[in-house]
Amino acid sequence: MADTDDNLAIERADRPSSQRKIAKILAAARAEFFGNGFSASSIEAIAARAGVSKVTIYSWFKTKENLFAEMVKGECAHLSQNFVAENLESKGVREVLIDTAENMLDFLTRDERVRFDRILAAEVSRDPRVGKYFLDNGPRALLQNLATLLQSAMDQGKMQSSDPIASAEMFVGLVKGHLDLLLRYGETINLTASQRRERAARAVDAWMLIHQK
Amino acid sequence: MADTDDNLAIERADRPSSQRKIAKILAAARAEFFGNGFSASSIEAIAARAGVSKVTIYSWFKTKENLFAEMVKGECAHLSQNFVAENLESKGVREVLIDTAENMLDFLTRDERVRFDRILAAEVSRDPRVGKYFLDNGPRALLQNLATLLQSAMDQGKMQSSDPIASAEMFVGLVKGHLDLLLRYGETINLTASQRRERAARAVDAWMLIHQK
DNA sequence: TTTTAATTGAACGTAACCGTTCATTTTTAT
DNA sequence: ATAAAAATGAACGGTTACGTTCAATTAAAA
Numbered sequence: 001m002a003d004t005d006d007n008l009a010i011e012r013a014d015r016p017s018s019q020r021k022i023a024k025i026l027a028a029a030r031a032e033f034f035g036n037g038f039s040a041s042s043i044e045a046i047a048a049r050a051g052v053s054k055v056t057i058y059s060w061f062k063t064k065e066n067l068f069a070e071m072v073k074g075e076c077a078h079l080s081q082n083f084v085a086e087n088l089e090s091k092g093v094r095e096v097l098i099d100t101a102e103n104m105l106d107f108l109t110r111d112e113r114v115r116f117d118r119i120l121a122a123e124v125s126r127d128p129r130v131g132k133y134f135l136d137n138g139p140r141a142l143l144q145n146l147a148t149l150l151q152s153a154m155d156q157g158k159m160q161s162s163d164p165i166a167s168a169e170m171f172v173g174l175v176k177g178h179l180d181l182l183l184r185y186g187e188t189i190n191l192t193a194s195q196r197r198e199r200a201a202r203a204v205d206a207w208m209l210i211h212q213k
Numbered sequence: 214m215a216d217t218d219d220n221l222a223i224e225r226a227d228r229p230s231s232q233r234k235i236a237k238i239l240a241a242a243r244a245e246f247f248g249n250g251f252s253a254s255s256i257e258a259i260a261a262r263a264g265v266s267k268v269t270i271y272s273w274f275k276t277k278e279n280l281f282a283e284m285v286k287g288e289c290a291h292l293s294q295n296f297v298a299e300n301l302e303s304k305g306v307r308e309v310l311i312d313t314a315e316n317m318l319d320f321l322t323r324d325e326r327v328r329f330d331r332i333l334a335a336e337v338s339r340d341p342r343v344g345k346y347f348l349d350n351g352p353r354a355l356l357q358n359l360a361t362l363l364q365s366a367m368d369q370g371k372m373q374s375s376d377p378i379a380s381a382e383m384f385v386g387l388v389k390g391h392l393d394l395l396l397r398y399g400e401t402i403n404l405t406a407s408q409r410r411e412r413a414a415r416a417v418d419a420w421m422l423i424h425q426k
Numbered sequence: 427t428t429t430t431a432a433t434t435g436a437a438c439g440t441a442a443c444c445g446t447t448c449a450t451t452t453t454t455a456t
Numbered sequence: 457a458t459a460a461a462a463a464t465g466a467a468c469g470g471t472t473a474c475g476t477t478c479a480a481t482t483a484a485a486a
Contacts, residue, residue: 017432043474044472044473055477119335121335122334124397125331135394135395135400170416172390174383177385178356178386178389181348185334185345185347186348230452234462256445267445
């Protein structure tokens, strides 16, 4: 009580066991929210699934809304990736674009993404932050990367566009078509590798035709 | 008890007042479900909004799920419309396509549709029937109409396509881009008439370039 | 070892909601 | 006018869930 007395506001929130529990809680929250949506999921069920006391959840995440938002954040980080392929010089524009389109199609048809899309969109009206957060880290980033890629191709004198962002959006539209709609409304779509490649090639060829010099 | 005694199983479900109440219930259900989603909406609130007893709701619609499904059915019928413009001969292909694209954009950006999209998609995992019902009456019909329009243009020798359905899907993709995504995740997008027309024209010109003869 | 923080289980108060029952009243067809 | 169906309000039982409190236990840092 004499020497080491001056450390009052100790915050040991990052104990290893706590970290582990928080991770488990988030994983359980993900599973529950994905399965039932926000309203139909209960903190109690999440606690049970995480093998954790309900009080623990409330001590780390103040409210149910908060827990959901944190889960979304983590999921965005997990889902966000760069679809745009590299090696423009060595592989040529068409190849790079096809690879990119294939990456997008692969991502689009993942069951995990479809569920995330459904749940998240439904909660946007309740909490608009989650929607904005997703847009900024997902679609916006993708569009920017695409526009950059397009600019590179233009710099090489291989294509032309008066509006790179609009062109990037067209690319997205051509690749997606209404696949996303079908998926969101419950259609089960399993593209084989060759089907995916063919669809990607069709979209890319159409897009290159539009932007040919 | 002598003459008019043989009509036992009388079903007067179509009384004018009943019809009125059913309509009010459906309207209230629509408002509640659109505002809160399925789980977070209560039959009690719907009854209150409709100015109707809770028992009345249960007597016409057996369950909450049923009420939701009926509401969706009505909404599908209300939302489904033919976007594809007519008068191919008198107006020319490009004009007809632009009108069609404008119709789609107009529909796409309607607040009502955005909310419907969010709610319905979220409930697909709970009841896949609603998703199928919507797909059949919405996107599928649109795609068929587009393919027919394209075929007409081809018959006139003005365009070409090896796969009309795929071409129709490209058209949809070009028009939508990722507008639907932005809208679903809470972006407020208000296209002016000229913005809408310009976007429609861009999409149509690109599409015609792809399918030129 | 001692001290501090994290965790737990159980219980609590409160509230909402589903779906049903019933006696009563209102509406409508005949 | 009368008989049948529809609608109502109130109440009920049962369930589920949120978020909190508290005393007791466990884990980790110093």
